[in-house]
Amino acid sequence: MSKLPHIGTSIFTIMSQMATEHNAINLAQGFPNFPVDERLTSILARLSKENVHQYAPMAGNISLLEKVATLTATSHNRNVNPKEEILITAGATEGIFATIQALVNPTEEVIILDPSYDCYETPILLCNAKPIRINLKDDFTPNWEVIENAITSKTKLIIINNPHNPSGRIWTENDFTQLEAIVEANPNLLVLSDEVYEYITFEQKHISVHLRPKLWSRCISVSSFGKTFHITGWKVGYLIAPAALMNEIKKVHQFLVFSVNSVAQAALSEYLDVVDVFSLAGFYQQKRDYFRALLLETKFTLLPCEGTYFQTASYTAISQENDIDFSQRLIKEIGVATIPISPFNENGKDVHCIRFCFAKDDATLLEAAQKLMKL
Incomplete structure (x- = not known):
């Protein structure tokens, strides 16, 4: 008998798998697609040869x-x-x-x-x-x-x-x-x-x-x-x-x-001896501002983004579908993967919002926004 009978595949895995299947731009799962700091990779390469x-x-x-x-x-x-x-x-x-x-x-x-x-x-x-x-x-x-x-x-x-x-x-x-x-x-x-x-x-x-x-x-x-x-x-x-x-x-x-x-x-x-962690906010704020400016050309309503590398948006001006169906349609028809918000709620509360990850290079964000403008 399962200890966790109600636990299935996470929404992050589902949406990322669908993104791969439909060759969609993945703004769903929260991982960056730009290079790691070369100082860190150089340290790692050197240490890999040490004890x-x-x-x-x-x-x-x-x-x-x-x-x-x-x-x-x-x-x-x-x-x-x-x-x-x-x-x-x-x-x-x-x-x-x-x-x-x-x-x-x-x-x-x-x-x-x-x-x-x-x-x-x-x-x-x-x-x-x-x-x-x-x-x-x-x-x-x-x-x-x-x-x-x-x-x-x-x-x-x-x-x-x-x-x-x-x-x-x-x-x-x-x-x-x-x-x-x-x-x-x-x-x-x-x-x-x-x-x-x-x-x-x-x-x-x-x-x-x-x-x-x-x-x-x-x-x-x-x-x-x-x-x-x-x-x-x-x-x-x-x-x-x-x-x-x-x-x-x-x-x-x-x-x-x-x-x-x-x-x-x-x-x-x-x-940690060489990196400035306090520069991270400015780096991501540029990405947030760039992505928000692009989304202003779409029908999405942008909610406040005060922290993280996620932008939440309402799609009520586009559709009254539930957020899971809407997110899956975005992948299949528009070619952009996002995360619906309702799976984060125990009661499945659906406020017709989705989450974009903007921790991506500018070319990816631009291509995604251009696709979203078709809605």
């Missing part, structure tokens, strides 16, 4: 842990202990899985804010715990009254995603004030903060949980080198959490993957 091919320490390459601590201090003015409060993970997904498995017990509840990324629910179910799915407002901002009312004596964890995938919205100061009040009122409540797009925000700067001292003792943050340095296939991320929580997470991590790719960790450690 870095055996197991890394379970918690991570010592040098990389120290570089992450330095990055956190530089980015957020927060000092964390690299030996006790940081864990290098096999991508953000493994970090999320290990955290939930370590900290959530059977019959406890975990709040997920929909639309949500699809890796949150499964580890909760495998804990024999209960996911509590709460819809964001139609503008993809948190409904704090509903969230507060959903918290019970069984609520162990709330998962937040900021900057938010799929909407591209980012949280405000007021959002964090509301979250802090809820955490203070519920002493057993923990926060899992998915911040994999933390360095990709635009006019309004990202507010990290690392900037909120009231949350530090109760919060686990998730970051992704794959998203930050557009090396998604490397599958390297990291967690930051207080030592007492991290000790429990490490127990699961140790028997899940033991340690993370040693060559990748060594390369990232060196790369």
Whole structure:
């Protein structure tokens, strides 16, 4: 008997497979199509000939842990202990899985804010715990009254995603004030903060949980080198959490993957000495602005894009089809693959919006927009 009877092929896989079958431009799955920084590939090539091919320490390459601590201090003015409060993970997904498995017990509840990324629910179910799915407002901002009312004596964890995938919205100061009040009122409540797009925000700067001292003792943050340095296939991320929580997470991590790719960790450690992570926002803002300008020539209505490399758009002026049918028709008839939003919602809520990934070279974005203008 299946432990996960309702889990099928993800919408990302389905749309990417259809894109391949129909030779469509893939703006669906969130991976860049432009080259990786030559400085990083040069470091990787050199290190591949050196003695870095055996197991890394379970918690991570010592040098990389120290570089992450330095990055956190530089980015957020927060000092964390690299030996006790940081864990290098096999991508953000493994970090999320290990955290939930370590900290959530059977019959406890975990709040997920929909639309949500699809890796949150499964580890909760495998804990024999209960996911509590709460819809964001139609503008993809948190409904704090509903969230507060959903918290019970069984609520162990709330998962937040900021900057938010799929909407591209980012949280405000007021959002964090509301979250802090809820955490203070519920002493057993923990926060899992998915911040994999933390360095990709635009006019309004990202507010990290690392900037909120009231949350530090109760919060686990998730970051992704794959998203930050557009090396998604490397599958390297990291967690930051207080030592007492991290000790429990490490127990699961140790028997899940033991340690993370040693060559990748060594390369990232060196790369952090030469790369400017703060230039990433400007790079992606140019792409966002270019793509938005192109889409203004279409019938799509563009929603705010404050962070991530995703642009959400309403197609209500084009069609009243459900978002899955519309997205599949885009692939077959127009030749552009996107992601419908309804699969991110437990109840299948359909607001007639789709998500474009603009982490593509300009020629790809132009060709895609020209096709979309035919609608």
